[in-house]
Amino acid sequence: MLQVRLKPPVCPSRPLAADCGACGARAFSVCASLEGEDLARLSALAEPVRFAAGQALTRQGERADYLFNITSGTARVQTLMADGRRQITGFLFAGDFVGLEAAARHAGSVEAIELVTACRFAIGDYRTLVRQSPKLEAVLLERAGHELTEARAQILLLGRKTAEEKLASFLLNLADRDPMRPHAEGQLRLPMSRTEIADYLGLTIETVSRVLGRFKTAGIVQLVSVSELRILRPERLTQLADGES
Amino acid sequence: MLQVRLKPPVCPSRPLAADCGACGARAFSVCASLEGEDLARLSALAEPVRFAAGQALTRQGERADYLFNITSGTARVQTLMADGRRQITGFLFAGDFVGLEAAARHAGSVEAIELVTACRFAIGDYRTLVRQSPKLEAVLLERAGHELTEARAQILLLGRKTAEEKLASFLLNLADRDPMRPHAEGQLRLPMSRTEIADYLGLTIETVSRVLGRFKTAGIVQLVSVSELRILRPERLTQLADGES
DNA sequence: CGCATCGTTGACCAAGATCAAGCCTGGTGG
DNA sequence: CCACCAGGCTTGATCTTGGTCAACGATGCG
Numbered sequence: 001m002l003q004v005r006l007k008p009p010v011c012p013s014r015p016l017a018a019d020c021g022a023c024g025a026r027a028f029s030v031c032a033s034l035e036g037e038d039l040a041r042l043s044a045l046a047e048p049v050r051f052a053a054g055q056a057l058t059r060q061g062e063r064a065d066y067l068f069n070i071t072s073g074t075a076r077v078q079t080l081m082a083d084g085r086r087q088i089t090g091f092l093f094a095g096d097f098v099g100l101e102a103a104a105r106h107a108g109s110v111e112a113i114e115l116v117t118a119c120r121f122a123i124g125d126y127r128t129l130v131r132q133s134p135k136l137e138a139v140l141l142e143r144a145g146h147e148l149t150e151a152r153a154q155i156l157l158l159g160r161k162t163a164e165e166k167l168a169s170f171l172l173n174l175a176d177r178d179p180m181r182p183h184a185e186g187q188l189r190l191p192m193s194r195t196e197i198a199d200y201l202g203l204t205i206e207t208v209s210r211v212l213g214r215f216k217t218a219g220i221v222q223l224v225s226v227s228e229l230r231i232l233r234p235e236r237l238t239q240l241a242d243g244e245s
Numbered sequence: 246m247l248q249v250r251l252k253p254p255v256c257p258s259r260p261l262a263a264d265c266g267a268c269g270a271r272a273f274s275v276c277a278s279l280e281g282e283d284l285a286r287l288s289a290l291a292e293p294v295r296f297a298a299g300q301a302l303t304r305q306g307e308r309a310d311y312l313f314n315i316t317s318g319t320a321r322v323q324t325l326m327a328d329g330r331r332q333i334t335g336f337l338f339a340g341d342f343v344g345l346e347a348a349a350r351h352a353g354s355v356e357a358i359e360l361v362t363a364c365r366f367a368i369g370d371y372r373t374l375v376r377q378s379p380k381l382e383a384v385l386l387e388r389a390g391h392e393l394t395e396a397r398a399q400i401l402l403l404g405r406k407t408a409e410e411k412l413a414s415f416l417l418n419l420a421d422r423d424p425m426r427p428h429a430e431g432q433l434r435l436p437m438s439r440t441e442i443a444d445y446l447g448l449t450i451e452t453v454s455r456v457l458g459r460f461k462t463a464g465i466v467q468l469v470s471v472s473e474l475r476i477l478r479p480e481r482l483t484q485l486a487d488g489e490s
Numbered sequence: 491c492g493c494a495t496c497g498t499t500g501a502c503c504a505a506g507a508t509c510a511a512g513c514c515t516g517g518t519g520g
Numbered sequence: 521c522c523a524c525c526a527g528g529c530t531t532g533a534t535c536t537t538g539g540t541c542a543a544c545g546a547t548g549c550g
Contacts, residue, residue, distance in 0.1 A: 077397075079397065079401050081401070081405065081487065081488050082487055082488060082489055083488050083489075085405045085488065086405070087400060087401040087404040087405045089397045089400045089401070100389070100390055100393055101390045101391075101393045101394045101397075102386075102387065102390040103390065103391075103394055107394050107397060107398070108397060130383075130386075131379075131383075134376075134379060134382070137379070137382050137383070137386060138375075138376075138382065140386060141347075141375075141382060141385060141386050141389060142347060144345070144386060144389035144390065144393060145345055145346045145347040145348065145389065146346075146348075147393055148345055148346045148389060148392055148393060148396065149346045149348055149352050151393065151396035151397065151400065152322075152324065152334045152346075152352060152353060152396070153352070154400055155332060155334045155396065155399055155400060155403060156324045156326070156332040156334070158400060158403035158404045158447065159332040159403045159444075159445075159446075159447030160326065160330045160331070160332045160447060162505080162506095163505075163506065193528070193529090194528075194529065194530095195528085199404075200404075201404075202403065202404030202405060203506075203507090204506075204507055204508080205528085205529075205530095206506085206507075206508080206529095206530080206531085207505090207506060207507075208529095209529060209530055209531080210506095210530080210531080212530095213530075213531085226514090226515085226528085226529070242326065242327055243326050243327060243328050243330065244327055244328075407537080407538090408537075408538065438496070438497090439496075439497060439498095440496085440497095448538075448539090449538075449539055449540080450496090450497075450498095451497095451498080451499085451538085451539075451540080452537090452538055452539075453497095454497060454498055454499080455498085455499080455538095457498095458498075458499085471496085471497070471546085471547085491550100492549100492550095493548105493549090493550090494547100494548090494549085494550105495546100495547085495548085495549100496545100496546085496547080496548100497544105497545080497546075497547095498543105498544080498545070498546090499542100499543085499544080499545095500541105500542085500543085500544100501540105501541085501542085501543105502539100502540080502541080502542105503538105503539080503540070503541095504536105504537105504538095504539075504540090505536105505537095505538095505539085506535105506536095506537090506538105507534100507535080507536075507537085508533100508534080508535070508536085509532105509533085509534080509535090510531100510532085510533085510534100511530105511531085511532080511533100512529105512530080512531080512532100513528100513529080513530070513531090514527105514528090514529075514530090515526100515527090515528090515529100516525105516526095516527095517524100517525090517526090518523100518524085518525080518526105519522105519523090519524085519525105520521100520522090520523080520524095
């Protein structure tokens with residue numbers, strides 16, 4: 001396993017440069033492709049911060065003053081409607097970057113689901129950094145492209161897939177994306193609640209629960225615990241995800 | 246009106262440098278922020294091309310060899326599922342850029358809805374161009390951020406909005422985005438068919454038709470012709486779009 | 491004029507939402 | 521140690537939104 005356990009980052013109220021060299025998330029992150037001077041510059045401006053479950057990294061409608069690079073934990077990106085309806089547009093794991101949309105104000109908020117550690121950059125520092133380091137800019141552009149592709153996939157999922165197809169796609173994605181997944185083959189953590197899964201897939205908790213139940217009785221997955229699950233028949237899930245049955 | 250009518254671009258089979266200086270779409274486009282040497286370089290590598298309604302600019306699954314900058318017309322970005330279900334992930338108008346996702350292969354296809362003229366760049370040329378022109382790269386990154394924000398808005402729409410809210414949001418977006426909209430206040434073209442609207446909003450043609458009908462009887466819009474519509478009560482549409490009623 | 495394509499309208503249907511109990515699990519306090 | 525409670529999860533009964541199926545009207549083209 002690549003994953004190196006981080007020392008808990010020091011007090012966030014007193015800014016302190018990060019030690020990017022020792023960062024366990026570097027392998028997954030935009031910083032992976034930086035080295036030498038570029039990495040040093042980044043390291044100097046990054047401030048390690050941590051957020052308990054439920055705390056907000058950024059809030060819908062507020063000024064975008066900071067950007068983040070997640071180093072461990074799980075967060076959700078969500079938008080709320082006036083009447084309280086919620087859509088979760090994505091989950092963030094170690095290595096994910098917050099702030100590519102780069103608007104003056106956040107269109108959605110980002111909140112920790114479980115303890116999150118991250119590198120924080122002031123937006124001004126970030127802009128200088130990007131200007132000085134064409135390599136970084138290129139990496140960010142590439143990353144933005146990936147996110148755009150993922151967003152399109154989610155649009156297809158929400159617009160045209162059935163509840164079963166949505167859940168199947170979700171589980172497969174999660175298995176690919178969460179770098180903290182347990183070692184056991186096919187096993188994966190569900191750090192998010194049923195409500196969060198529902199708000200991500202455009203469903204209700206009841207439907208999520210029922211479909212997972214059906215997957216279980218069909219022998220496609222096994223619920224090790226309520227938040228831990230083992231995929232028994234990945235090929236079956238893939239079929240379901242693409243609507244091939 | 247800013248819009249300058251383009252001379253029909255010359256034969257696409259014989260590559261020919263574009264005249265960016267005379268381009269009517271430049272105001273909306275990524276090239277808007279380029280000038281001098283940068284613009285000259287771009288101009289030299291851009292090849293003007295045109296696509297009749299129904300023709301594909303890029304095809305799902307094929308190698309991504311070219312990028313495009315749309316100079317006039319309307320195109321759709323779509324993904325097909327194995328069983329034929331279609332999701333349109335976006336409509337493209339003059340000034341829009343095709344290829345930010347920058348994957349080796351296209352995850353979806355882009356097809357002209359009505360006659361499209363565009364500037365085409367070979368992917369290799371594009372990479373050189375971006376490397377030589379940090380300004381261009383910055384603009385593209387910014388554009389990618391905008392598209393990401395739009396994609397998130399569409400995810401909210403598909404995941405949590407009702408049919409009426411979807412249609413209302415769609416009409417308001419269209420009014421903002423299409424630079425070719427007719428002059429008359431509140432009037433807008435619907436270059437796309439009902440089927441395309443439905444596949445964009447995750448609905449069926451019948452539902453689109455019915456909801457538009459309801460908007461009409463409610464006096465919110467007026468259908469000038471089947472593909473031309475006037476918004477009579479924009480404030481009502483805004484309310485509907487945000488679910489405030 | 492006749493056919494094809496697209497859009498509209500109506501009758502009926504079903505996937506998933508809503509409403510309403512129960513059920514676990516973990517934490518608290520007696 | 522166990523009774524109790526709270527929050528999240530599951531399960532069942534019923535309802536509603538939007539989908540499906542079908543017929544018909546408009547538009548446009550050869």
